[in-house]
Amino acid sequence: MSKPFRAVKGTRDLLPKDTVQWRRLEAVIHDTMRAWSYGEIRTPVFESTELFARSVGEESDIVSKQMYTLSDQSDNSLTLRPELTAPTMRAYIQHDMARDGALTKLYYMDTLFRQERPQAGRMRQFSQFGAEAIGSPHPEQDAEVISLICAILDQLGVDNLEVVINSIGSAESRKRYRSELVSFLTPLKGQVSETSQRRLETNPLRILDTSDEKEQALLADAPDILEFLNEDDLGHFEELQKSLTQLGVDYRRDKSLVRGLDYYTRTTFEITSPDVGAQSALCGGGRYDDLIAQLGGKPTPAVGFAAGIERILMAAAEQKESSSGGVSVYVVTASDGARAAAAKLADDLRRTGITASFDTLRRSVKAQLREANRLSSSHAVFLGDDELASGSAEVKELDSGRQSMVAIEGIIPHFTTG
Numbered sequence: 056m057s058k059p060f061r062a063v064k065g066t067r068d069l070l071p072k073d074t075v076q077w078r079r080l081e082a083v084i085h086d087t088m089r090a091w092s093y094g095e096i097r098t099p100v101f102e103s104t105e106l107f108a109r110s111v112g113e114e115s116d117i118v119s120k121q122m123y124t125l126s127d128q129s130d131n132s133l134t135l136r137p138e139l140t141a142p143t144m145r146a147y148i149q150h151d152m153a154r155d156g157a158l159t160k161l162y163y164m165d166t167l168f169r170q171e172r173p174q175a176g177r178m179r180q181f182s183q184f185g186a187e188a189i190g191s192p193h194p195e196q197d198a199e200v201i202s203l204i205c206a207i208l209d210q211l212g213v214d215n216l217e218v219v220i221n222s223i224g225s226a227e228s229r230k231r232y233r234s235e236l237v238s239f240l241t242p243l244k245g246q247v248s249e250t251s252q253r254r255l256e257t258n259p260l261r262i263l264d265t266s267d268e269k270e271q272a273l274l275a276d277a278p279d280i281l282e283f284l285n286e287d288d289l290g291h292f293e294e295l296q297k298s299l300t301q302l303g304v305d306y307r308r309d310k311s312l313v314r315g316l317d318y319y320t321r322t323t324f325e326i327t328s329p330d331v332g333a334q335s336a337l338c339g340g341g342r343y344d345d346l347i348a349q350l351g352g353k354p355t356p357a358v359g360f361a362a363g364i365e366r367i368l369m370a371a372a373e374q375k376e377s378s379s380g381g382v383s384v385y386v387v388t389a390s391d392g393a394r395a396a397a398a399k400l401a402d403d404l405r406r407t408g409i410t411a412s413f414d415t416l417r418r419s420v421k422a423q424l425r426e427a428n429r430l431s432s433s434h435a436v437f438l439g440d441d442e443l444a445s446g447s448a449e450v451k452e453l454d455s456g457r458q459s460m461v462a463i464e465g466i467i468p469h470f471t472t473g
């Protein structure tokens with residue numbers, strides 16, 4: 056016998072017990088985004104490879120080693136989206152969304168692909184939701200976006216969170232900091248990993264977010280980027296902190312939070328939870344004032360975040376979908392002759408929106424009641440030859456065992472009119 060197929064490494068199936076939890080999360084996200092006036096955008100699963108190379112950056116881990124890239128029949132290089140900010144900005148420019156107003160607020164919830172080494176909370180196919188506010192250069196917009204993700208996490212019962220913020224300044228401030236950092240790191244070159252040695256040449260700021268504890272210790276004395284920010288960058292960061300405090304968002308500043316995508320300017324932030332193990336980042340985001348121009352649009356400031364759904368569900372307090380309150384009926388077929396009538400009754404109930412089950416395995420009454428119990432049905436209706444002859448059927452509340460006889464034509468009103 057051939058070996059059964061399994062889902063590809065780094066991907067997973069969501070079974071009915073999982074999708075209940077997913078749908079609850081999706082509902083909270085859609086409702087909250089609506090309340091904050093963000094409109095939903097859905098973009099294609101693949102984009103031209105160049106879009107990500109130009110935005111996320113050739114040197115980033117995502118572009119240099121994690122993308123699923125393929126060539127189509129015309130030799131176009133296509134990539135399964137590893138993130139959603141660049142596709143969203145591509146769509147913003149393509150559809151001239153700036154025409155609809157000076158501020159465009161978009162959100163998404165979709166599947167992404169990154170070829171990473173799978174572990175708990177790190178998948179090769181995973182899902183994110185995120186929001187992008189396009190048009191405002193001001194710090195209250197950054198604070199609004201951070202407060203939005205905090206509000207969603209709060210409603211999902213994810214507590215034990217840490218909001219970490221930093222500013223990496225504008226390109227001009229960063230240039231000055233970069234040369235200072237290189238001077239600090241060059242004498243330490245022999246003590247850092249090969250990756251960090253390479254980054255010293257290509258993108259020294261990225262060395263700051265190393266996960267290697269030895270390197271982290273070396274970096275403790277590294278110069279602080281805040282000292283290199285120009286007045287405007289610094290003012291932006293100070294006002295952001297004031298806005299967060301006003302909104303009641305607790306945060307910590309981490310001078311090494313630079314994020315692994317190249318498009319950020321000024322604000323960077325992450326939300327972490329100790330409840331998801333090594334992959335503790337639930338959400339990452341920041342401001343990216345130069346990206347839209349880099350992608351061929353009119354220079355437009357923007358800020359946003361994306362959060363990993365799998366990780367959030369790992370961190371979310373176990374919240375069981377309550378089955379109480381809702382009516383769900385098991386129509387028990389008590390004789391062969393009543394099968395068609397039972398099927399019709401279940402069908403009619405379902406069409407009114409009531410959850411109803413009917414046994415297509417032709418099992419015994421006892422086995423059907425066991426199934427009703429397994430499904431947590433609230434009621435059973437028994438239909439057999441006698442019931443069809445008399446025109447009324449027994450309706451049983453399965454929790455209390457209370458029974459009543461109800462005219463068969465009256466069964467639907469019995470459930471729908473409370």
Ligand code: HAM
Pocket residue numbers: 137138139140169171176177178179181182183185186187316336337338339340341342358359360361362363364365366
């Ligand atoms: P990111 O930090 O690459 O940012 O991803 C955001 C979140 O996606 C992470 O914090 C994590 O929860 C989740 N995530 C990332 N990779 C994986 C993975 N392999 N498996 C499971 N979850 C994962 C971005 O993607 C930016 N586009 C965020 C942004 C939006 N910046 C501005 N606007």
